[in-house]
Amino acid sequence: MADPTKSPPLTRSSVIDAHALIKKYIHLTPVLTNAFLNDLASNPQSAEALADTPWAGQKPANPKIRLWFKCENFQKVGAFKARGAFHALTRLMAEEGWEENGGRERGVVTHSSGNHAQALSLAAKTMGLPAHIVMPTISTPSKIVATKGYGANVIFSGSTSVEREAVVAEVVNDTGARLVPPYDHPDIMLGQGTLGIELQQQVGDMIKAQGGKNGKGLDAIITPCGGGGMLSGTALSCEGTGILVFGAEPEFEGADDCKRGLKTGTRIESVKTLTIADGLRTPVGAYPWTVIHDRKLVKAVYSVTEEQIVKALRLVLERVKIVVEPSSVVGLATALFNEEFRGMVGREAGESGWDLGVVVSGGNVSVEALGRLLEAKEEGKEKVGS
Amino acid sequence: MADPTKSPPLTRSSVIDAHALIKKYIHLTPVLTNAFLNDLASNPQSAEALADTPWAGQKPANPKIRLWFKCENFQKVGAFKARGAFHALTRLMAEEGWEENGGRERGVVTHSSGNHAQALSLAAKTMGLPAHIVMPTISTPSKIVATKGYGANVIFSGSTSVEREAVVAEVVNDTGARLVPPYDHPDIMLGQGTLGIELQQQVGDMIKAQGGKNGKGLDAIITPCGGGGMLSGTALSCEGTGILVFGAEPEFEGADDCKRGLKTGTRIESVKTLTIADGLRTPVGAYPWTVIHDRKLVKAVYSVTEEQIVKALRLVLERVKIVVEPSSVVGLATALFNEEFRGMVGREAGESGWDLGVVVSGGNVSVEALGRLLEAKEEGKEKVGS
Missing domain, CATH: 3.40.50.1100 (Rossmann fold)
Structure with missing residues (x-):
């Protein structure tokens, strides 16, 4: 690989340079919205959904969230x-x-x-x-x-x-x-961060076209976190813009290594998990960690259960009508089902709510595998939507 | 319903007026492309695929086709x-x-x-x-x-x-x-035709952005045909533009009523079919027929088998990464698998090939239903892609 010490500095401006270098090779992937999911995100979870969780019996959070899906499942190679x-x-x-x-x-x-x-x-x-x-x-x-x-x-x-x-x-x-390593290199991080630059521009234009918010665009972005290349790159793409960046992980069998590492201040270097979000089984790399932890460019990382991932997966398939792999939906699952995240948004965003960019990372999965996932994991076979 | 005799005349200009009336209520749905499917469409079918068909043993057609998918599965209500x-x-x-x-x-x-x-x-x-x-x-x-x-x-x-x-x-x-009837009314036809106006504009812009073809946009559009509201509306949207319009139907149990009616010159008024393309089980309505047949604004209608629909369905799910109902893929199935259509494109388009708009009509289907369809209908369980 290129010598990391000769990589461009890890700044927003380097992400913009990276975008100029690669944009002729990649797709400008579309941003989708969904009225049904905005409603779901902007209403409190049911008492039933919170039973058997630490939030059981408490008043559920009631944030106002408008979701903007950056669809990298449509990217070249599907991710x-x-x-x-x-x-x-x-x-x-x-x-x-x-x-x-x-x-x-x-x-x-x-x-x-x-x-x-x-x-x-x-x-x-x-x-x-x-x-x-x-x-x-x-x-x-x-x-x-x-x-x-x-x-x-x-x-x-x-x-x-x-x-x-x-x-x-x-x-x-x-x-x-x-x-050429998959995530633990500045050039990889800067490349992944280019989706953040596009997302900021696209949502800004879409909100403007709707005549809203005095030209203000996104309030925050949430991305999945595996090796941390995309999360750290997106964080760099937002530096100095005022847009907050969050990570989302599966919590199954310790896959939430980034969240746990941030708690203790020490990067967790090894993870052994079989979460269905198979793109997120790796621990965060050393270079991404410098951005996520040392420079504090990621505001917080949240985690979701396997059941929450499956619920979000069904919603994306049947409501947004796009084919995605399980790793893609941990951001949405956090926005819909993680009370800690939802409570925080409620407090921070207030009445006007947040425009939240949600990165959908990829769509490389067979229909059979999706069918098996939904069948095997959905507790009590409840139909989330149809 | 509004008195059909008081509807605007069935012209391209009325479709443009319809678009101005409804555009604040609907989504401007995205147009997607796919390099893998362009390759597949632009290479001859295998001898194996043509065995047991009237084209067995013949040299397969070898047209050059660039596909532009108009994704109405992302439309409001999913269609x-x-x-x-x-x-x-x-x-x-x-x-x-x-x-x-x-x-x-x-x-x-x-x-x-x-x-x-x-x-x-x-x-x-x-x-x-x-x-x-x-x-x-x-x-x-x-x-x-x-x-x-x-x-x-x-x-x-x-x-x-x-x-x-x-x-x-x-x-x-x-x-x-x-x-308010589902298709057999001029106002409905003009409304559905608005997708054609958008598609022409979008593909024109996309081709221009790629620096191609001296500003020429689409060569042709193919849409599914059930009651004929969308096919006739799209045909109206293309009148006078030089863009050819084709229809696609399932052939199972006589669902190809429009194709058969065009052959005899008489509209078929009743159909009883259980094709998996369940949105296309209805016969063409009287008003759409005046556009499709009497005014000859549709160049031709082709039909595809249930197996071809399932093959195209899998390709759209796994390659284009969008969730679609079976009715949505009859246009793509025609472009990929119908030798009559492919031979015609080869002759008409020549070396430069065609830019073909393919209307993907809707995405209202459950993941379970998709799984069952792929499982039950794929002969010999061949894997089309993954």
Whole structure:
């Protein structure tokens, strides 16, 4: 990868520069709104929904929230990861001596079984470089096919991180390929942050077109948090704008490592969880942590249960009418179901409420998998909407 | 309903007027593109796909098609029907003496168990009128709940058209409500046609932004055809522009009534089909027929099999990442799988290919229903994409 110490400074202005570099390669993804979900977010949860929670018997929060969905499920390769991959590659190729030292022939390498694998493969194919992707032998066949479909050279490894890194080291040794990590690098963070720049502009324009709010745009943005590349990039994109940035995580089996790390002030470096939000099983990386924690650019991180994720998933599918993977809906689940978040919005926003940008991170999931998730996880089979 | 003889003339300019009337009530729905589906449409079908068809053993067509999806699944109430309902109501309310004669108190009535019921309910609620919706007792509970959710007065009837019309007559008699039919009325057709005006503008802008084609926009549009309100309205929206308009139908159990009627020159007035494209089970109405057949504003109508609909459905869900009902994908199924259509495009479009607008009509379907459809109908469980 490009030497991180030579990356642009982690500022809003660098995110804007990154956007200028990659915008011809990526989609300007649409922003959607939904009257039904605005209503749901702007009414108190039922006493029933709060039973068996620490908020049982208390008066539920009653914030006013207008939701603006940034639909990165429509991004190239079906996820925001295309942004970071194109930016990292563009920066790598601009490195002094890269071409002369055979960079074009050597190409790039990463280990990933998810969206980053496809994103890097597409970016490399677009630039005309080889991409070597190390994937565990146990990866789902459809993901292997999809990655190969972008022209990548797929190399198999065992599934532990030690095994995968050993294979990556071998590839680097054999081919001279440069490593492009999925999130823990300034160039990746700046690339992911470009969605924040677009979202600010789009919502500002949409609110203006509605004739509202004296030109004021978003009040806040909430994004999912796995490795923290997108959360930290979005936070950078908002620095100095007055827009608050929040993270959302699954809480299942300790997947809420960022929230817990912020509480103690120490980054949690290892997580072992099988949350259905499979894009969010990784702990926050060191570089993202400097933005999220050290520089305090993220106001707070909240977590949601698996059941809340499934409820939000059904609402997005049946009401917003978009296909999304479970990781995509933790932001919405927080806005609808997390009483701590909702209470905070009620206090901070007051009568006028908040315009909240909600990042929908990706849509790489099969219909069968969605069907199984909704069937298996919905307690008591309640129909949320139809 | 408003007296059809007093409706505006069926011209492009009337569609533009309709758009000006309703645009504050409806969503300007986005237009999406998809590189994977463009590739699929622009490559010949496999010999395997053509086995057991009249094209078996022949050289498959090889047109060049760029697809532009007009996403009415994101429209209010989840379907294009909101356009016609708002237009019909706006026109009704502008009728001389309507207010004085108690029109506001009397409200409107229709019989529908589908998207028109919800569309009219929403339009009436928005305008502050009562809406009476006659639905068969056997309607799915979720549709009854949804229609009531828009504030409508739901009245039950038997499921034959004679039984339903008897109940409507009773409602008219009791309340003085005015009938707003689902498709067979000029005001409805002009309302649905507004999507064509938007689509032309949007694709023109998008092609211009890509710097392409010397400012030329769409070459053609294909829409689903049930009662023909949308197909005829879209045809009107294109009159004089040079943009060709095509219809698409399911062929199962004679659902291809418009195609068959065009062949003999006589409108088919009754159809009994259980095609999975349940929004397209009705025969073409008399008013739409005057545009589609008599004035020849629709170039041709094509039909697709249930299996082709399911294949296209999976592709839209997993590649375009939007939730759609089966009726929505007959246009795409035609573009991808109908050799007659594809051969025609190959001949007409030549090397430069066509920019084809594909209307995605609605997204009112549960995830469970989608899962069952894909499971039950996909022959041999082949995976189309993932």
